[in-house]
Amino acid sequence: MKGVRLVSNLQSSQLTSTGDAEATRYLTQAITNGKHWYIALLEAVGLWTKAEETHNGRTYRYLIAGEAFDWLLLAERLCEEVDGLLPNDEKIAFLFYGKSPLNLSIKRFKKLIGDSKYHQYLNYFYGITIEEALILAVQEEVRKERRASGYNNEQDTVNEVFQRIYGATKTALLKRFRKERGYPQVRSTSLAELKEFTYWLFKYRLKQCDKARVASDTKKALGRLRQQWSIPSPSSPLFLSQSGREPGS
Numbered sequence: 001m002k003g004v005r006l007v008s009n010l011q012s013s014q015l016t017s018t019g020d021a022e023a024t025r026y027l028t029q030a031i032t033n034g035k036h037w038y039i040a041l042l043e044a045v046g047l048w049t050k051a052e053e054t055h056n057g058r059t060y061r062y063l064i065a066g067e068a069f070d071w072l073l074l075a076e077r078l079c080e081e082v083d084g085l086l087p088n089d090e091k092i093a094f095l096f097y098g099k100s101p102l103n104l105s106i107k108r109f110k111k112l113i114g115d116s117k118y119h120q121y122l123n124y125f126y127g128i129t130i131e132e133a134l135i136l137a138v139q140e141e142v143r144k145e146r147r148a149s150g151y152n153n154e155q156d157t158v159n160e161v162f163q164r165i166y167g168a169t170k171t172a173l174l175k176r177f178r179k180e181r182g183y184p185q186v187r188s189t190s191l192a193e194l195k196e197f198t199y200w201l202f203k204y205r206l207k208q209c210d211k212a213r214v215a216s217d218t219k220k221a222l223g224r225l226r227q228q229w230s231i232p233s234p235s236s237p238l239f240l241s242q243s244g245r246e247p248g249s
Contacts, residue, residue: 023047024081031085038094038101042112044078045071061192064199068127069120071113072098126218127202128195133228134221138164165217166205173201 023044030040051063055077062074076095079086093099110118138161146157162170177200178185183193206214 020048020050020053024078027078028082028085031082036102037082037086037090039112041075041078042109045074046112046114046117048074059192061195063120064124064128064195067120068124068199069117070124070128070195071117071121123199127199129225130218130221131198131202131205133224134165134217135161137220137224166201167208173204
């Protein structure tokens with residue numbers, strides 16, 4: 001699929017945290033010395049090494065399935081380190097609504113976080129963000145059809161959505177995913193596992209569908225994101241075109 005390049009480059013959580021301590025120190029010093037906090041944050045993201053960590057009792061998994069970089073989760077973690085140094089309104093808009101305080105080009109964003117992490121970010125964007133948007137888009141289609149016919153069963157709606165996209169129910173696919181990963185077949189699903197499952201669904205769909213269907217589904221998902229995000233700034237790295245370039249380029 002054009003624009004998708006699977007890259008795995010972050011280090012495991014067992015490795016030294018020295019580089020990450022340097023990343024947080026750099027972030028604090030850079031902001032204190034007058035650098036814009038968002039630029040300093042992206043540079044700190046570029047310095048970060050661990051794929052997963054437990055901090056203050058919370059487990060952070062930044063690299064999903066060894067390939068997809070959840071950079072906003074890392075950004076949230078780093079923002080905690082400099083909470084008192086950030087403009088609260090800009091921080092909230094960024095972390096909760098995905099609105100960056102600066103209009104950076106994709107080229108600048110890529111340079112600040114580094115090539116490898118940028119491609120891992122693309123993996124996350126297409127493999128998780130887009131996949132979630134596709135599920136929501138099809139869910140809206142199914143619900144609209146059900147309302148028109150006077151039938152509305154939410155659980156059955158979820159099954160219909162997954163059947164349309166993946167050719168199997170969510171329960172069957174989750175069971176298969178856990179079996180492949182060696183995870184226990186339990187009733188609950190953590191957020192980290194849900195993200196990994198979504199990424200697995202993305203790769204499953206790429207294998208099952210022809211290129212025309214994949215392109216059509218991606219277009220549908222992008223349309224759902226544009227609606228959800230009210231079309232962010234064309235230069236925002238939080239939103240990419242189907243080819244992985246800045247929209248309109």
